[in-house]
Amino acid sequence: MKLHVDWTACDGRGVCTELLEEVLVEDDWGFPVARDGQRSPTVPPPLEAAARQAVDRCPMLALKLRSR
Amino acid sequence: MSDALWYFARGSGVVSIVLLTIVVVLGIGSRSGKPAFGLPRFAVSLLHRNAALLAVVLVAGHVISLLFDPYAQLRLFDIVLPFAGNYRPVWQGLGTLAFDLLVAIIVTSLLRHRLGARTWRVVHWLAYLCWPVALVHGLGTGSDNGTWWLWTISIACAVTVAAAVGWRLSTGFSRFPARAERRVAPRLRKELEEVR
Amino acid sequence: MTSVAEAPVARVERRLLDGELGLDAHLARHGRLPVLDGSQIIGMARDAGLTGRGGAGFPVWRKLSAVAAGGGAAVVVANGAEGEPASKKDRALLAYQPNLVLDGLQLVATATTAEGAHLYAPKAALPALRALLAARAAAGLDRRPVTLHAAPDAFVSGEESAVVSAINGRGAVPADKRIRVVQAGVGGAPTLVQNVETLAHLALIARYGAGWFLSAGTPDEPGTFLATISGAVRRPGVVEAGYGVPLGELIAAAGGATMHLQAVLIGGYHGGWVPADPALPVSRQTLQPYGASPGAGVIVALPAGACGLGETARITGYLAEQVAGQCGPCINGLPRMAATLADLAARRPRAGLAAEAERLARLVSGRGACHHPDGTARLVLSAMRIFEADVAAHLNGRCLAAEGQR
Ligand SMILES: Cc1cc2nc3c(=O)[nH]c(=O)nc-3n(C[C@H](O)[C@H](O)[C@H](O)COP(=O)(O)O)c2cc1C
Ligand code: SF4
Numbered sequence: 192m193k194l195h196v197d198w199t200a201c202d203g204r205g206v207c208t209e210l211l212e213e214v215l216v217e218d219d220w221g222f223p224v225a226r227d228g229q230r231s232p233t234v235p236p237p238l239e240a241a242a243r244q245a246v247d248r249c250p251m252l253a254l255k256l257r258s259r
Numbered sequence: 260m261s262d263a264l265w266y267f268a269r270g271s272g273v274v275s276i277v278l279l280t281i282v283v284v285l286g287i288g289s290r291s292g293k294p295a296f297g298l299p300r301f302a303v304s305l306l307h308r309n310a311a312l313l314a315v316v317l318v319a320g321h322v323i324s325l326l327f328d329p330y331a332q333l334r335l336f337d338i339v340l341p342f343a344g345n346y347r348p349v350w351q352g353l354g355t356l357a358f359d360l361l362v363a364i365i366v367t368s369l370l371r372h373r374l375g376a377r378t379w380r381v382v383h384w385l386a387y388l389c390w391p392v393a394l395v396h397g398l399g400t401g402s403d404n405g406t407w408w409l410w411t412i413s414i415a416c417a418v419t420v421a422a423a424v425g426w427r428l429s430t431g432f433s434r435f436p437a438r439a440e441r442r443v444a445p446r447l448r449k450e451l452e453e454v455r
Numbered sequence: 456m457t458s459v460a461e462a463p464v465a466r467v468e469r470r471l472l473d474g475e476l477g478l479d480a481h482l483a484r485h486g487r488l489p490v491l492d493g494s495q496i497i498g499m500a501r502d503a504g505l506t507g508r509g510g511a512g513f514p515v516w517r518k519l520s521a522v523a524a525g526g527g528a529a530v531v532v533a534n535g536a537e538g539e540p541a542s543k544k545d546r547a548l549l550a551y552q553p554n555l556v557l558d559g560l561q562l563v564a565t566a567t568t569a570e571g572a573h574l575y576a577p578k579a580a581l582p583a584l585r586a587l588l589a590a591r592a593a594a595g596l597d598r599r600p601v602t603l604h605a606a607p608d609a610f611v612s613g614e615e616s617a618v619v620s621a622i623n624g625r626g627a628v629p630a631d632k633r634i635r636v637v638q639a640g641v642g643g644a645p646t647l648v649q650n651v652e653t654l655a656h657l658a659l660i661a662r663y664g665a666g667w668f669l670s671a672g673t674p675d676e677p678g679t680f681l682a683t684i685s686g687a688v689r690r691p692g693v694v695e696a697g698y699g700v701p702l703g704e705l706i707a708a709a710g711g712a713t714m715h716l717q718a719v720l721i722g723g724y725h726g727g728w729v730p731a732d733p734a735l736p737v738s739r740q741t742l743q744p745y746g747a748s749p750g751a752g753v754i755v756a757l758p759a760g761a762c763g764l765g766e767t768a769r770i771t772g773y774l775a776e777q778v779a780g781q782c783g784p785c786i787n788g789l790p791r792m793a794a795t796l797a798d799l800a801a802r803r804p805r806a807g808l809a810a811e812a813e814r815l816a817r818l819v820s821g822r823g824a825c826h827h828p829d830g831t832a833r834l835v836l837s838a839m840r841i842f843e844a845d846v847a848a849h850l851n852g853r854c855l856a857a858e859g860q861r
């Protein structure tokens with residue numbers, strides 16, 4: 192699965208960077224950065240549940256999971 | 260039996276306002292982007308949601324018990340339509356209003372992913388109306404109004420929310436105060452008239 | 456002012472910009488469009504290897520197929536916004552040979568069975584186009600009516616999703632790309648946005664064939680492209696040449712350099728700096744090692760006396776001002792990157808200054824709704840590489856250009 196960030200919506204609230212520490216870190220301004228450097232970072236299967244929770248909890252609905 | 264209902268209605272009402280206070284404060288806390296109350300951000304967010312759902316259960320209990328209560332004489336449409344009641348219509352009407360607002364906030368939150376963030380956020384702002392209305396309703400309508408303990412609880416709730424709002428408005432609220440504000444550049448909206 | 460460079464030189468070849476002005480001259484020279492069906496048009500675009508001329512260089516036939524396969528009523532858009540300040544070629548094309556663009560727009564409308572056709576261009580270009588559309592309608596040329604739209608004067612206003620948003624009446628604001636405009640764009644319909652030059656090439660391919668198109672350019676990158684040449688050249692303006700044309704010939708076609716050149720910016724403000732090597736062929740393949748590409752054909756010649764870091768800082772400052780204002784990493788990162796470059800250019804060294812510029816460039820890449828941060832980062836990274844010696848000098852409080860060592 193890939194995690195897509197809608198940058199027009201993301202407000203850098205940092206919920207996702209907490210829930211998905213293995214995938215995301217915060218940049219200088221609190222916006223998520225993919226550790227793997229991809230535009231839409233890959234979410235390994237063991238982290239999919241956490242990713243789903245991040246999608247659900249993102250206050251701006253800026254996150255989407257997609258299969259490719 | 261009817262006495263038991265009356266006590267339950269009053270008790271659940273008081274617990275509801277306390278829970279709603281906690282929900283509002285957690286909501287403000289999850290808005291900050293800082294780990295609040297010693298909890299990580301996502302935990303604040305989850306607690307906010309779960310406390311809200313619990314509050315809904317209590318409020319539902321409060322309303323249902325009043326439906327069967329002979330003193331309150333609540334009719335079905337009083338649950339939806341404010342200020343039409345027989346028993347202290349203004350104070351009870353505030354309760355109905357708060358209930359309607361709460362239902363709107365909860366339903367839009369549950370359908371958040373379908374409705375989109377903007378609709379959800381606009382409705383969610385109504386929380387700042389719902390909570391004080393509920394508080395005033397509790398103070399005015401209950402047969403406990405004027406009792407020292409209800410006043411104490413209400414004032415404690417009010418002080419808590421006021422403190423949270425104060426924090427929300429303070430500059431220390433955001434974790435990244437130097438962050439640029441996200442706002443669409445006006446020049447992109449110029450010269451848009453369609454020319455045929 | 457835009458001037459079309461005269462006298463074709465060697466591999467500088469004029470196809471689009473050739474011929475007299477006006478509809479009659481256009482019809483006399485090229486005739487009416489042949490009657491072609493959708494699959495023939497898509498097939499020709501594929502056989503010709505036609506790629507987009509708006510910057511990204513994406514194969515046209517693939518986009519055509521995707522929109523045609525979308526089912527339902529599609530929409531086609533000719534993109535003449537040209538928000539890039541160093542580019543004048545789309546304006547020149549719309550001024551000199553707009554009929555080719557309008558022919559191409561009808562072709563892609565047929566290929567995608569589109570119902571709506573739109574032309575999006577700077578406000579100043581619209582009155583003449585409106586008159587021309589009326590003349591073409593009188594001559595029975597356009598099967599589908601074309602709606603004109605004014606593009607706001609802003610760098611990102613020509614970005615694909617911004618174009619769609621503008622036509623939808625919501626401002627020229629780039630949108631998130633989870634749903635692409637080829638799936639849902641103008642009015643929610645599958646939408647094809649194509650640069651005006653791309654459409655003009657298609658209009659010629661439809662008449663003269665894919666084989667004719669392939670006779671210019673390189674085997675991998677066929678056809679000609681419009682280049683806007685500015686900076687230290689005698690006759691700045693628009694030149695047409697086949698891909699692979701040596702850089703020196705392009706400069707010569709613009710009247711030659713006014714003084715010794717130290718570097719050239721290729722591809723525009725989102726492009727990359729390359730050495731001013733006259734033999735360097737201008738094509739994707741040969742520019743790739745420099746992190747550059749022909750892009751939308753912008754060539755800016757930097758004279759020996761100018762400071763490349765100063766010029767890059769100026770452009771980065773402009774690009775930072777031009778952010779659409781939506782995406783956190785872009786609106787925070789680009790101004791910080793511009794400030795870092797300004798410090799470097801003004802020789803205000805501090806520890807880790809150069810590394811900071813590179814870090815920021817990598818940090819913003821891929822983290823916006825549109826490619827504006829990526830393009831800006833590309834420019835900065837290429838400057839740090841090509842002007843490496845200047846960076847070292849600036850960090851020591853010196854400037855090679857100012858000292859005449861460039
Ligand atoms: C910031 C930005 C600005 C752009 N501006 C233009 C423009 O002014 N004109 C244009 O044709 N394409 C522009 N593009 C490229 C378009 O998004 C799109 O790729 C192009 O119009 C597609 O047409 P083509 O395939 O024929 O090149 C821009 C892209 C970006 C990221
Ligand atoms: S949780 Fe949502 S708003 Fe917060 S940083 Fe992540 S994507 Fe952005």
Ligand code: SF4
Nearest residue numbers: 779781782785823825
């Ligand atoms: S990446 Fe930058 S320019 Fe592009 S839409 Fe986002 S804020 Fe605007």
